[in-house]
Amino acid sequence: MRAISIGQLAKAAGVGVETVRFYERKGLLDAPPRKESGYRQYDADAVERLKFIRRAQLVGFTLKEIQDLLALRDDPDARRADVRERAAAKVADIDAKVRDLLAMRASLTTLLATCEGDGPASDCPIITAFRDEGRNEHTERSCEHGEGED
Amino acid sequence: MRAISIGQLAKAAGVGVETVRFYERKGLLDAPPRKESGYRQYDADAVERLKFIRRAQLVGFTLKEIQDLLALRDDPDARRADVRERAAAKVADIDAKVRDLLAMRASLTTLLATCEGDGPASDCPIITAFRDEGRNEHTERSCEHGEGED
């Protein structure tokens, strides 16, 4: 099953055919080889790449940033200082995102735990693991409805 | 120093004045009280809310989703089943994002670790590290979000 069509690729990655062509135009996907007819021929690797793009989008990276990430991943000479620097910067970006997500998660699980009245569901290890490296204070609200901006 | 102007609010949260008004129109920020002159008067709480919106955006939530998150946070009766359900669903969303981010992070740090010195770039396992993270649908909503060995 080497060489799949654009339709099969799109389906495998859960996107539309038009989107695949759009990504190609934007440079996120390389132009694949073509059949005599002009039909694009993809391999399984393209599926992974496409899935990666979608996941990266879900966590807030722009297509431009995703291009950078893919470039890092594909760079044939990863020892170059600038590549390492960009990779390190991306790691920092990711850490910031994870911190923010975990802060949000903590708020929500606190909400759930408190309002379920059912015991400490907030002993989730990942929360405690990351919690105290967070620098930003966060408005943790409980069930008490002391709300209302006024 | 209660009651800050829209300009001070915007500056405090690192956004533009127009953006604040835009969020108000969209329902992400409540319409604040006004002075006689019609000038909006915000309090410190609004700063937090605005910062939260920005952080949520950075990790890929849409304004609509952020509205939901804020609604959960502000809900005066968090014991209602549907509220808890939506909160749990958001936690699941967050977990999925965190998983994806940690997978990306792992790939990048592997790149950094491996390619730091003087090994040939072709040995860099980042390419293989990316390639098969089994993409399961995210249906779980508990604290166990086994990152797995990836």
Add this chain to the structure above:
DNA sequence: TTACACCCCGTACCTCGGTACGGAGTCAAG
């Protein structure tokens, strides 16, 4: 060979999340 789904390309169009006017009133300093 005819039918029907799939692919080609280009262009137009759409939503989301803002940004930028522009003409008016407000407020604090000088």
Add this chain to the structure above:
DNA sequence: CTTGACTCCGTACCGAGGTACGGGGTGTAA
């Protein structure tokens, strides 16, 4: 009082990230 920064509101416009034609060619199974 004047000046300049800030605010009001409405409307127009913008870039990102797609989505939808439309008119053609292709591939395959009955």
